[in-house]
Amino acid sequence: MRRFWKETDYLDGEVSAGAVVLPAGECAWAARKGCYMCGYSEMERRSSPSSIIHTLSQALRELGEVEYLKIFNSGSFFDESQIPARTRLRIYRMLSSKGFRRVQVESRPEFITPEVLEEAVSELDAELEVGIGLESASDYVREVFVNKGFSLEDFREAVERCRAAGVLVKAYLLIKPPFMSEGEAVLDAVESGRVAARLGVHRLSYNPVCVHRGTPLEGMFFRGEYSPPWLWSVVEVLLRVKKRVRIPVVCHPSGAGTRRGASNCRRCSGGVARGIRRFSATQEVEHLRRLECGCRERWKVELGVEVGAR
Ligand SMILES: [Zn+2]
Numbered sequence: 001m002r003r004f005w006k007e008t009d010y011l012d013g014e015v016s017a018g019a020v021v022l023p024a025g026e027c028a029w030a031a032r033k034g035c036y037m038c039g040y041s042e043m044e045r046r047s048s049p050s051s052i053i054h055t056l057s058q059a060l061r062e063l064g065e066v067e068y069l070k071i072f073n074s075g076s077f078f079d080e081s082q083i084p085a086r087t088r089l090r091i092y093r094m095l096s097s098k099g100f101r102r103v104q105v106e107s108r109p110e111f112i113t114p115e116v117l118e119e120a121v122s123e124l125d126a127e128l129e130v131g132i133g134l135e136s137a138s139d140y141v142r143e144v145f146v147n148k149g150f151s152l153e154d155f156r157e158a159v160e161r162c163r164a165a166g167v168l169v170k171a172y173l174l175i176k177p178p179f180m181s182e183g184e185a186v187l188d189a190v191e192s193g194r195v196a197a198r199l200g201v202h203r204l205s206y207n208p209v210c211v212h213r214g215t216p217l218e219g220m221f222f223r224g225e226y227s228p229p230w231l232w233s234v235v236e237v238l239l240r241v242k243k244r245v246r247i248p249v250v251c252h253p254s255g256a257g258t259r260r261g262a263s264n265c266r267r268c269s270g271g272v273a274r275g276i277r278r279f280s281a282t283q284e285v286e287h288l289r290r291l292e293c294g295c296r297e298r299w300k301v302e303l304g305v306e307v308g309a310r
Pocket of ligand 1: 264265266267268269293294295296
């Protein structure tokens with residue numbers, strides 16, 4: 001798998017961003033119960049502090065100058081069973097004086113304590129942003145359809161702790177968890193963005209569900225019980241949410257245009273995915289509004305609800 005890459009993203013305008021995936025062992029939740037769509041436990045069984053440090057230093061060397069560094073570790077950056085406290089401190093020191101404007105890490109709410117936030121803020125010379133996988137603002141969807149294992153209230157309290165420490169929050173939201181129709185998925189994703197924005201997050205990042213190997217979702221996919229969302233649904237969600245919130249709304253669709261990822265027809269998938277990335281980097285809705293293809297009519301029929309965000 002790719003350990004690091006460059007992309008463009010949005011802060012107060014388009015910026016260069018780097019993403020790095022640290023080999024930090026298994027997500028504590030994946031080890032116990034696990035989210036239905038999550039492939040993390042397959043990916044990251046073995047890890048050591050030295051491999052984490054090695055991956056990060058290689059990424060820092062090869063990414064060159066980026067303004068926004070996004071660190072993923074397939075779970076929770078603040079979980080000491082994934083990244084020991086000493087390694088975490090070493091990471092902060094490695095990131096110092098590198099000229100980053102913003103550093104993003106990811107974590108489940110239960111690991112986001114005032115203590116780890118305070119340490120991060122005092123060690124880093126960049127803004128800190130914590131990404132939390134809320135997935136859906138509906139407790140029912142998150143519990144029953146995703147098996148996420150935390151409530152909206154847990155999320156809200158973690159957002160409060162971040163805000164109190166001067167830390168930015170990014171909410172990760174799913175587009176089309178299992179057991180939902182295309183139309184229900186669009187409505188749920190839009191509503192979730194609205195709720196997360198109201199709770200005080202600083203940015204929304206949408207993840208159209210992608211079918212990963214070895215997941216319960218893959219079983220449903222093979223049995224014909226699940227299909228990934230249309231890219232038109234992603235476009236629709238982004239347009240509707242952008243109208244309703246004042247914070248950046250981004251989406252970097254993984255596996256777009258493949259059988260296992262969000263797709264349209266073969267002719268337009270590439271262009272629509274590019275439009276979504278351009279919108280994410282600029283926040284200009286024109287990149288979405290101008291997308292057209294004959295397959296949009298088929299999508300409308302499948303959606304079965306009124307579409308009118310344009
Ligand atoms: Zn098409």
